Amino acid sequence: MADTWFQCFKKVKNDVQFVELAETLSAWLQQGATIDDCDPQGRTALQLIMAKPAPSTLAIQWLLQRGADPFRCRDVRGQLGELYPEPTDSGAELLDKQYRAAPYLMILAAMEARQGVDDEVASSDYYAQKYLKALASRRRIDALKSQFSELKTGFWQASQPRIHPWQSHWGGAAWLPQKTLPAELVANPKLVLALQLNFEELQNRGWARRLPTQGLLQVYLEQPDEQLDEMPSGKSVALYWPQVPADATGWRVIPEYRLQALSLSIGMEIQAQALQWRPYQQLPTGECLDHVLSTLPVNTRPSSEELDRERGSYDSGLMPQLSQYDAQWLPKGHVPLFQVLHTEHGSSLLSLPELALAGNDTDWRALTHTFYCD
CATH class of the missing domain: 2.30.320.10 (YwqG-like)
Structure with missing residues (x-):
């Protein structure tokens, strides 16, 4: 059963694929699968999902709600730094960054729920608000530019x-x-x-x-x-x-x-x-x-x-x-x-x-x- 459990998570490349497998995964948990079981390479299901180019937010949410250990995920803040909003980002680029940052924000929030917020570093709420403020600012700037006939x-x-x-x-x-x-x-x-x-x-x-x-x-x-x-x-x-x-x-x-x-x-x-x-x-x-x-x-x-x-x-x-x-x-x-x-x-x-x-x-x-x- 363990091999099948991990094979399923390896197949999950997006939210749609996870929804199709969620019922099967829930059944395996009820039959005795453990949420933080490791595959032969020492990776948990959460680590397998986070290793994908675009991790499924629904899969991460499902695993965290069932007690998956967020601290098995490495370099979460480093990934968020790569996706930090920049003044040169367009509205579309900011939305893309916000979407791709969501899995890492979920992991960071889960870490904070277990150990509290570290005042020395940026919190998950700080990052979330940063995207919202950057999007609102970009929309105001773009609306202002639209008032000019030529720039x-x-x-x-x-x-x-x-x-x-x-x-x-x-x-x-x-x-x-x-x-x-x-x-x-x-x-x-x-x-x-x-x-x-x-x-x-x-x-x-x-x-x-x-x-x-x-x-x-x-x-x-x-x-x-x-x-x-x-x-x-x-x-x-x-x-x-x-x-x-x-x-x-x-x-x-x-x-x-x-x-x-x-x-x-x-x-x-x-x-x-x-x-x-x-x-x-x-x-x-x-x-x-x-x-x-x-x-x-x-x-x-x-x-x-x-x-x-x-x-x-x-x-x-x-x-x-x-x-x-x-x-x-x-x-x-x-x-x-x-x-x-x-x-x-x-x-x-x-x-x-x-x-x-x-x-x-x-x-x-x-x-x-x-x-x-x-």
Whole structure:
């Protein structure tokens, strides 16, 4: 009977499958099965369910109600940390996180019921309220954005698997035409590839209308000698190809232009990071925003804290809306193109003069790199 008991729980991948097996499982309990019996690998039924990619909340509830030991489940708070609400989350993403967090909240609540709430760490109620507040805040922000006929679009960066040479990415080896190296790179051997941007990935949204609709941009920065405690100099070269190559024919990979400086890397390791662009709408600032806010019912207006949190998510990525602090580093008359926070507590800001940013006719020779430390 024990083998059949565990086989049933191994089959449960969602709530519907559990409902179909619940009557059978209840019968086995009445016949002498023990709720915390272990399989040959030492796992209880609750552990088997929690090991699934999307644990069945009904199965967890059923097991806990019958006395299953929640402390057999490990890293519950770690899983909740992975699902913590972020200012960049959409309403749909918050709902998805809330749903996927529910099993871990049930386990945490069961632990608290047995041992009490630890004041030193976040409780299950804290996490539950966090999702509700984040959803309510996102709905107020989205309702506010709906009052504007047109908003600028920025792009948050997210990592993704590296599949082909022409993806947008930070760092990594450079692919260049086989015939001759660009003169700008030959003239300065300290230059390394920092950013590659494939404009077709932006799908010509919002602010992207001022960017090329296609083509490949490579931005090379002068790499500092970190053994000599050098800081990035700000020297840069931008190379632009109007057409993204269909394949690698006529191109070659050149490892010598690989970024090696930790001060210019993203994350804790020096490695290429393929970038995925997530578009979002940016709220305006100043009198325009104040006027629209004044027309909304008080109970639907985002609070000042919610607005600060929302705008704080705009100051990095592609076509960012810089914070007041970051804006002081933007060269006069320039538009921010891309900002990234580096591992070593510094930021790289790539920008262009307002008039140089002109879609497919953008003058990339005017691109400027500004490195600054907090």
